[in-house]
Structures are given as structure tokens and as C-alpha cells.
Amino acid sequence: EAGVAQSPRYKIIEKRQSVAFWCNPISGHATLYWYQQILGQGPKLLIQFQNNGVVDDSQLPKDRFSAERLKGVDSTLKIQPAKLEDSAVYLCASSLGLPGPETQYFGPGTRLLVL
Amino acid sequence: AQSVTQLDSHVSVSEGTPVLLRCNYSSSYSPSLFWYVQHPNKGLQLLLKYTSAATLVKGINGFEAEFKKSETSFHLTKPSAHMSDAAEYFCVVPPNRDDKIIFGKGTRLHILP
Numbered sequence: 176e177a178g179v180a181q182s183p184r185y186k187i188i189e190k191r192q193s194v195a196f197w198c199n200p201i202s203g204h205a206t207l208y209w210y211q212q213i214l215g216q217g218p219k220l221l222i223q224f225q226n227n228g229v230v231d232d233s234q235l236p237k238d239r240f241s242a243e244r245l246k247g248v249d250s251t252l253k254i255q256p257a258k259l260e261d262s263a264v265y266l267c268a269s270s271l272g273l274p275g276p277e278t279q280y281f282g283p284g285t286r287l288l289v290l
Numbered sequence: 291a292q293s294v295t296q297l298d299s300h301v302s303v304s305e306g307t308p309v310l311l312r313c314n315y316s317s318s319y320s321p322s323l324f325w326y327v328q329h330p331n332k333g334l335q336l337l338l339k340y341t342s343a344a345t346l347v348k349g350i351n352g353f354e355a356e357f358k359k360s361e362t363s364f365h366l367t368k369p370s371a372h373m374s375d376a377a378e379y380f381c382v383v384p385p386n387r388d389d390k391i392i393f394g395k396g397t398r399l400h401i402l403p
Contacts, residue, residue: 282333
């Protein structure tokens with residue numbers, strides 16, 4: 176079974192530039208999550224999709240961050256414009272949507288450095 | 291509200307010696323508890339979970355954790371550390387018995403040769 180795929184794996188940009196991350200979940204997984212993990216901290220949930228609808232985006236900084244999952248499969252997370260404090264690893268996870276956090280499978284992450 | 295506290299941000303042990311990573315929880319009911327591991331440049335992986343069955347839970351890679359209600363603890367242990375155990379470890383409790391995960395700051399485990 177293929178895991179959660181993310182690209183790119185690394186990205187370096189200057190502040191005020193835009194950047195986009197891509198996630199392809201495990202086939203058949205209806206629920207998709209984006210997390211932000213700042214160095215030295217645990218991951219923080221940014222947004223949760225159920226198919227192509229948003230379930231929870233309460234911690235997404237909507238003035239600069241956006242995410243979409245148009246066909247209910249892969250997803251894109253965008254930052255526009257980026258700030259220095261956005262430097263972090265962005266993790267994507269997917270699940271079948273069954274109860275229990277142990278059902279989430281995580282991708283390797285995209286490491287973003289904003290200069 | 292449910293929460294966890296990982297008492298050490300860094301732990302260093304020599305290869306072949308026991309590992310102890312400490313986690314205390316706060317919950318108004320008997321919680322589910324989980325340990326995740328994050329190896330460098332790899333995704334988070336579920337290590338083990340407690341869901342009110344046996345209080346001693348065995349996970350992957352020789353790790354285990356014991357749920358102690360009297361001490362509100364769920365410490366992660368391994369009898370003998372291996373170099374491949376070097377990683378970040380997260381103790382997790384879902385806040386609302388749903389699929390949300392709230393991670394703590396984690397404990398970085400260093401293995402000394």
C-alpha cells in the first residue's frame with residue numbers, strides 16, 4: 176500500500192513570496208489533514224477535509240494561508256505572502272475517517288525555510 | 291479538557307541501556323492515550339495506543355507503555371536502546387474522543403554509542 180505522498184520535500188523562499196505544497200493521500204482515504212510543525216514543537220492542525228469539504232479550519236491563518244481539495248483526492252496548501260515565522264515542516268495526513276486518531280497516516284512532510 | 295505533559299524535552303541514553311520517556315496526562319475521564327514516533331525526515335508513525343483494555347501496552351520496535359491511573363502517567367519504556375531509536379517521541383491524547391490529535395512539544399531521544 177502506497178503511503179501519503181508530499182512534494183516538494185524542501186523549499187526555500189524569501190519573505191513575501193508565495194509557495195504551494197502538494198499532498199496525495201492514501202487511496203480511498205476520505206479525510207485529509209494539514210499540520211504545521213515549527214521547530215521544537217509538536218504538529219499543529221491547520222485544516223481538515225472530509226472529501227472535498229472543510230471540516231475544521233479554525234487554526235488556519237486565513238489572511239495568508241489557503242487550502243483546497245477540489246476533487247476530494249489530492250490537496251494543495253498555499254501561503255501567500257510568506258512570513259519568516261512560516262518556516263516549519265508542513266505535514267499531510269490522511270485517514271478513512273473512522274473514529275480514533277490512530278487511523279491517521281502521515282506523509283514525510285515538506286520543510287519550508289523563509290529567508 | 292484533556293492534555294498531556296511530556297516532562298523532558300531531551301533524553302540521552304547509551305546504546306543498550308533502558309529508555310524512559312515520561313508523559314503525564316490530565317483528563318476528566320479515562321482517556322485513550324497514544325505514543326507517536328517521528329524519525330528525521332520521515333512521517334509520524336503510531337508507536338502504541340492505550341484504549342482502556344490492558345494497562346500495559348506493547349508497541350512496535352520493542353517499546354511499551356504502562357497506563358497508571360493513580361499517577362496519571364503513561365510513560366514509554368524500552369529495555370535496551372538501539373541507535374535506530376533516535377527520534378522525536380510524542381505523547382498524545384485526543385481532546386474530544388474524536389479523530390483530532392493535539393500534540394505536545396515532544397521528547398527528543400538521543401542514543402549515545
